[in-house]
Amino acid sequence: MSALGEEAGELLGPKHTTYVVARVAPGDTEVDAVGAGVHDDVELGSVSKGVTGFLWRDAVARGTLAEDARLGEHLAVPQALADIRLSALATHTSGLPRLAGGDVLRRTWALWRAGRNPYREDLAGLLAQLDGVELGKPRPAYSNLGFQLLGHAVSSAAATPYPDLVAQRIAEPLGLVDTYVPLAPAQLRPGAVAPRNRAGRVVEPWANEAIAPAGGVRASAADLAVLLRAMLDRTVAGADALEPSTPFGRSMRIGAGWLTGPMLRRTVTWHNGGTGGFRSFVGIDRDHGVGVALVSASTRSVDGAGARLLAEAGDA
Incomplete structure (x- = not known):
């Protein structure tokens, strides 16, 4: 174990046994x-x-999507949702609810009781759930549904499946050899780390078409280091996704998915994540030219440890 691994382990604590x-x-x-x-x-x-967010901004830069593109131009959604701008999806200001479908409680119970992936639909199934979805006020409100639809709209405009778009626009140009998007558990690669819940029990991976743009990307420690460098150097496609454009909460601003705001007396651009068996944190401090990615096969938070690793890197 390297000094970095030991430092991360001390910050995470002994209940995090598998992490990158x-x-x-x-x-x-x-x-x-x-x-x-x-x-x-x-x-x-x-x-x-x-x-x-990177893929959306890259599509705009390429002319594949108009800056003011609307959802109904690229996906078969109900008329009530057709005029939502993709820019509103990217900044969580569309008014869409967090999730679609009326069985959220059942899905949540299945996740916590049996470790089942609560997102099991293909794209057609996701679109079918949109009937009856009502828009709220266009104010900041985190929406998994919004980013699911954003990613699939970008893919539709490019006439390219989302996993292939990630490979062509992000992974291949940066040389990311371990980054991919499985659409079913059978597509996991031999080196895939098993997800584990808070008790340490192996649970289902989150691998299906509908959730892919909002929670389905997989990567390794080696690839995350390359991605961090590309974010700092702005060599990742669609890098302006990192630029904060819209207020989000009391002290944050959001670009295309990426949040920017104060963290341990620094200004950090970041996103975290959680699935049925992983917790993640990716952040960059552009003022100091440092970045950290930390992912644990656990449902215990890694945010504090990731933020501390980032702050200590900036102090060095």
């Missing part, structure tokens, strides 16, 4: 994996929304 960590700073890159290898892949959870 990456930290980049000017002239230095560190990666480690405890209970796994540095090329073994983990679920990024809602950090996937940041990847979708």
